[in-house]
Amino acid sequence: MARPPTEINLSYDLEKKNLHVEARHVTKNPRKHFIRQIVFIGTMWKQRNVSMFSRQAHRCSARMPLWKRSPGDVLRVEAVCNEVGRKEATFVIP
Secondary structure, three states: OOOOOOEEEEEEEOOOOEEEEEEEOOOOOOOOOOEEEEEEEEOOOOOEEEOOOEEEOOEEEEEEEOOOOOOOOEEEEEEEEOOOOEEEEEEEOO
């Protein structure tokens, strides 16, 4: 049975101005059922898809530079499964 991603953890590197995303997606067969895309949605761009990222069994990670962001800007991050479903998290720039 296909399931959506289970968890998204977001952390911000204030010095480098990078948002780091780690998404978990526990499945029986991670070679066939995995997170295929991470989507960043924010105030500066409508949508930016990232399909090249680090992928390991049951988790993946990506970084997004946020150079032209202001404190209080809101970003939404989605992890999209290759079979079904998605999981979303929200981050506010400190």
